[in-house]
Amino acid sequence: xxxxxxxxxxxxxxxxxxxxxxxxxxxxxxxxxxxxxxxxxxxxxxxxxxxxxxxxxxxxxxxxxxxxxxxxxxxxxxxxxxxxxxxxxxxxxxxxxxxxxxxxxxxxxxxxxxxxxxxxxxxxxxxxxxxxxxxxxxxxxxxxxxxxxxxxxxxxxxxxxxxxxxxxxxxxxxxxxxxxxxxxxxxxxxxxxxxxxxxxxxxxxxxxxxxxxxxxxxxxxxxxxxx
Numbered sequence: 001x002x003x004x005x006x007x008x009x010x011x012x013x014x015x016x017x018x019x020x021x022x023x024x025x026x027x028x029x030x031x032x033x034x035x036x037x038x039x040x041x042x043x044x045x046x047x048x049x050x051x052x053x054x055x056x057x058x059x060x061x062x063x064x065x066x067x068x069x070x071x072x073x074x075x076x077x078x079x080x081x082x083x084x085x086x087x088x089x090x091x092x093x094x095x096x097x098x099x100x101x102x103x104x105x106x107x108x109x110x111x112x113x114x115x116x117x118x119x120x121x122x123x124x125x126x127x128x129x130x131x132x133x134x135x136x137x138x139x140x141x142x143x144x145x146x147x148x149x150x151x152x153x154x155x156x157x158x159x160x161x162x163x164x165x166x167x168x169x170x171x172x173x174x175x176x177x178x179x180x181x182x183x184x185x186x187x188x189x190x191x192x193x194x195x196x197x198x199x200x201x202x203x204x205x206x207x208x209x210x211x212x213x214x215x216x217x218x219x220x221x222x223x224x225x226x227x
Contacts, residue, residue, distance in 0.1 A: 073134045
């Protein structure tokens, strides 16, 4: 379980450590850290990689809850996709959700539809990873994971689309990742065999198998040959 679900445990551990560190800081230092990791237009212009990576680990509220949701949202998907594809899926979702939502902000700033302060608004937290993960578990997870994920979605639902009519960042991002989650998951799942490793490419004989028409070298010489 540690090896085959390494993507889940690595993310959950990083999330727990980051939350513990940030929430142990003084209010002034915490505000400084949250301001640096926020994936707003200003930070994406100056340190995009750092803010994108760190923002998925630093929620602005309810830190312990997010760690629990991370297990529910990522572990079943990890079981279906394997480690590499799970990492790729959630990186893409977090990246696309951020770029679309902050792209809307940048466009509105360029057309003077938002005040300049919107360039530095706070935008941090793991929801662009965990919300689509919960959706995928509800749709594709095993029977014991689905109700748990459904409860998690029920708890988050009242907050996911607040401000959508005003094109607020969080709401736009949540819609984006929820729409993209299923097609990206299905695309990455093609050709993957859960829990048994990579599928064998066409024309390659698995180790220990005997190609058709070939007599094994250790076959008994006295055994009669049949047509």
